[in-house]
Amino acid sequence: MFGLFNKKTKKEKLQAQYAKLLKEAHSLSTTNRKMSDAKVFEAEQVMKQIERLP
Structure with missing residues (x-):
């Protein structure tokens, strides 16, 4: 609740x-x-x- x-x-965004991106790469690895x-x-x-971030 307090983290809302x-x-x-x-x-965190990066x-x-x-x-x-890694999840997408893994799913694409079998097809393309x-x-x-x-x-x-x-x-x-x-x-x-x-x-590079502090």
């Missing part, structure tokens, strides 16, 4: 985006390897952004 009005930090690799690359870029 707390906004997500930038790091972590959620990273997890989403090229798209899966692209999603993994995007996820790596997001992880680099997370690492």
Whole structure:
């Protein structure tokens, strides 16, 4: 209840985006390897952004 009005930090948003991209990459890995690799690359870029945050 008390966490209802707390906004997500930038790091939390990026972590959620990273997890989403990896999940999409995993589901694409069985049907379209090229798209899966692209999603993994995007996820790596997001992880680099997370690492740069203080």
